[in-house]
Amino acid sequence: MTRTRTPKRYALAALGGLLAAFAGLVLAQLVAVAVRPEAAPLAAVGGAVVDRTPAAVKEWAVRQFGTDDKLVLTLGIGAVLAAAAVAAGLLAVHHLPSAASLAAAFGALGAAAALSRPEASWKDALPSPAGGITAAGVLYLLVTALNRPPPRTLPGGSGRIGAMDRRGFGRLALATLVVSVGAGYAGRRLGAHGSAGATASRAGLVLPRPAVPAPPVPAGADLRIPGTARFLTPDQEFYRVDTALVVPRVDADSWRLDIHGDGVARPLTLDLRELLSRPLVEHDITLTCVSNEVGGPYAGNARWLGVRLADLLREAGVRPPSQGGPADQLVARSVDGMTLGTPVEAVMDGREALLAVGMNGEPLSFRHGFPVRMVVPGLYGYVSACKWLRELRLTTFGAYDAYWVRRSWAQRAPVKTQSRIDTPRASAEPAAGRVAVAGVAWAQHRGIARVEVRVDAGPWREARLAEADGDDTWRQWVWFWEAAPGRHVLEVRATDRTGAVQTGERTGTLPDGATGWHSVAVRVRS
Numbered sequence: 387m388t389r390t391r392t393p394k395r396y397a398l399a400a401l402g403g404l405l406a407a408f409a410g411l412v413l414a415q416l417v418a419v420a421v422r423p424e425a426a427p428l429a430a431v432g433g434a435v436v437d438r439t440p441a442a443v444k445e446w447a448v449r450q451f452g453t454d455d456k457l458v459l460t461l462g463i464g465a466v467l468a469a470a471a472v473a474a475g476l477l478a479v480h481h482l483p484s485a486a487s488l489a490a491a492f493g494a495l496g497a498a499a500a501l502s503r504p505e506a507s508w509k510d511a512l513p514s515p516a517g518g519i520t521a522a523g524v525l526y527l528l529v530t531a532l533n534r535p536p537p538r539t540l541p542g543g544s545g546r547i548g549a550m551d552r553r554g555f556g557r558l559a560l561a562t563l564v565v566s567v568g569a570g571y572a573g574r575r576l577g578a579h580g581s582a583g584a585t586a587s588r589a590g591l592v593l594p595r596p597a598v599p600a601p602p603v604p605a606g607a608d609l610r611i612p613g614t615a616r617f618l619t620p621d622q623e624f625y626r627v628d629t630a631l632v633v634p635r636v637d638a639d640s641w642r643l644d645i646h647g648d649g650v651a652r653p654l655t656l657d658l659r660e661l662l663s664r665p666l667v668e669h670d671i672t673l674t675c676v677s678n679e680v681g682g683p684y685a686g687n688a689r690w691l692g693v694r695l696a697d698l699l700r701e702a703g704v705r706p707p708s709q710g711g712p713a714d715q716l717v718a719r720s721v722d723g724m725t726l727g728t729p730v731e732a733v734m735d736g737r738e739a740l741l742a743v744g745m746n747g748e749p750l751s752f753r754h755g756f757p758v759r760m761v762v763p764g765l766y767g768y769v770s771a772c773k774w775l776r777e778l779r780l781t782t783f784g785a786y787d788a789y790w791v792r793r794s795w796a797q798r799a800p801v802k803t804q805s806r807i808d809t810p811r812a813s814a815e816p817a818a819g820r821v822a823v824a825g826v827a828w829a830q831h832r833g834i835a836r837v838e839v840r841v842d843a844g845p846w847r848e849a850r851l852a853e854a855d856g857d858d859t860w861r862q863w864v865w866f867w868e869a870a871p872g873r874h875v876l877e878v879r880a881t882d883r884t885g886a887v888q889t890g891e892r893t894g895t896l897p898d899g900a901t902g903w904h905s906v907a908v909r910v911r912s
């Protein structure tokens with residue numbers, strides 16, 4: 387009997403391909419629960435893509451999609467996978483082995499991606515091929531049903547040429563869907579169970595009182611002008627920038643920190659209890675990302691609680707380069723293999739560089755680095771703020787390039803003076819009359835001395851500054867504008883406490899942070 391290649395058969399075959407891929411993906415996800423979440427196909431391929439994305443493309447993606455860039459990436463990979471699944475389904479109608487090879491190729495690709503990730507072990511290679519085999523098997527069953535005539539139910543019933551066992555296919559397809567959805571749900575539950583220890587360790591963590599508490603935030607530090615960022619950024623509103631497609635959930639009870647390397651006379655290994663037995667310092671620090679464009683959202687301010695990094699380094703026998711120490715770079719490594727390089731001199735020059743465990747009175751959230759992260763006033767996050775910290779190694783800038791430096795970012799990146807207009811927004815149409823122009827300005831570790839605003843490139847007008855909460859945090863400002871109807875352009879610039887005025891020269895974020903004045907065009911209603 388010959389089969390007719392009806393459009394219906396192709397449509398069902400394509401559907402079969404999608405179902406098979408879905409089943410494979412779910413199974414791979416289940417295997418990854420046993421191995422580690424980062425080894426799941428989408429996470430592994432996504433991570434490998436992130437690792438290989440040139441800085442310029444990454445900057446473009448961050449500009450286009452903001453912190454949704456990870457979601458967009460995952461959807462993109464899903465779309466490629468779906469297209470391949472449809473192709474495999476169509477191929478399978480004629481030639482099952484080619485379809486199986488396609489599934490195998492994707493399994494191998496996922497395995498290679500997983501193995502290429504930092505901190506990978508051989509087990510990470512397991513989930514994707516397991517998924518590929520599952521997909522091939524399911525596709526075989528589904529397409530066999532499509533290529534088989536229906537069973538004759540009536541004696542002498544018609545055996546139409548080209549007929550297919552549509553009912554058999556339907557049953558199998560439904561079963562695949564039900565089992566996959568069920569397994570997917572079980573996988574989620576198991577995944578949550580797998581990190582239950584981490585969740586419990588966070589819930590059980592009681593932060594010790596600081597030996598050196600921070601003075602209360604001055605009442606006048608927050609001007610509370612509608613539409614502006616709050617002085618202390620709540621965890622949920624705090625920007626998040628990292629390469630982790632799966633947020634690492636570290637169990638605080640098994641967490642360890644190793645400190646070693648050049649000039650470390652006494653290498654240290656500490657668990658969390660040992661770390662917390664040292665005197666804790668509380669300090670307010672504004673964290674900013676080098677990828678923040680002028681006027682952008684990647685800045686947040688928090689009250690951090692942690693151990694002074696300089697004290698720990700001294701305990702380990704480290705001397706800064708200015709005192710003859712051999713290492714000028716401190717490389718922090720996270721549990722997910724991220725590396726960030728910080729100047730040893732900056733960490734030991736007296737500023738409150740912290741190994742933080744607390745943020746705004748709570749243990750760090752998982753997103754922001756639980757159980758321990760670094761925070762160094764005055765340096766962009768990518769050269770200082772390692773989350774999910776695991777290791778501190780002393781070396782030189784000459785000997786080692788950290789993750790972002792290998793992707794064309796500068797080795798050293800002190801924060802550049804910036805100011806931002808939070809209100810009015812670019813889209814706003816305020817009524818003529820008195821309009822509050824307000825926002826924040828930052829020059830961490832130098833402090834903000836002045837903020838000025840100008841309208842339509844007119845003379846600079848001095849804004850009113852909120853009370854300062856030290857030099858390591860941003861400072862709110864406000865300027866009341868007698869706005870006349872029509873289109874106007876507002877611009878802002880800050881001056882730091884060294885007297886340096888924020889430059890108006892526009893540069894991009896690469897390689898060490900954007901410069902230029904934030905401007906906002908508004909239409910004032912009459």
Ligand SMILES: Nc1nc2c(c(=O)[nH]1)N[C@H]1C(S)=C(S)[C@@H](COP(=O)(O)O)O[C@H]1N2
Binds near residue numbers: 673674686753755774
């Ligand atoms: N482990 C790890 N730590 C990291 C990163 C990362 O990708 N992985 N990104 C860094 C960057 S670029 C910045 S700006 C800050 C952001 O910290 P946040 O997400 O808590 O705001 O974390 C830094 N620490």
Ligand SMILES: [Mo]
Binds near residue numbers: 674675676677766767
């Ligand atoms: Mo960053």
